Amino acid sequence: MLAQFERHFPELAPMIRFHELATPVTQHRYVRAPAGAIYSIERSTDQLVGQALRVRTPVPDLLLAGQNSFGPGVPGAFDSGLCAAAGVEPSLSQLLLSAQS
Known part of the structure; x- marks a missing residue:
């Protein structure tokens, strides 16, 4: 999408700043991680x-x-x-x- 924008508006391209981030809600939504855990299945000390x-x-x-x-x-x-x-x-x-x- 940014590449298309740059093709159509090359003079504005240097002004664009793109940041991608994820929150616990993102993790839960996309990988169904419990409570948004970053490592998928719930971890506990018992597993160690x-x-x-x-x-x-x-x-x-x-x-x-x-x-x-x-x-x-x-x-x-x-x-x-x-x-x-x-x-x-x-x-x-x-x-x-x-x-x-």
Whole structure:
């Protein structure tokens, strides 16, 4: 939309300032996050000590990866992806462990 505006009104384009933001209401509206939580499913301290969703599931060959399956946010999504990859190809476990040192 801004590109179209710039094409039609090039002299006004430098005066435009664009800011995009999100509030808890935005989060709830678009991703149905409880109470507008930024990390989707509700988080609690219990999840940090063993009650979080796991990469492995009771369903054979079904692995979970993403911010809701291991930990919140980008680090949780990244770590769960690594664990899921190692679950598919066990030899990756050693590679991943050696990369951390």
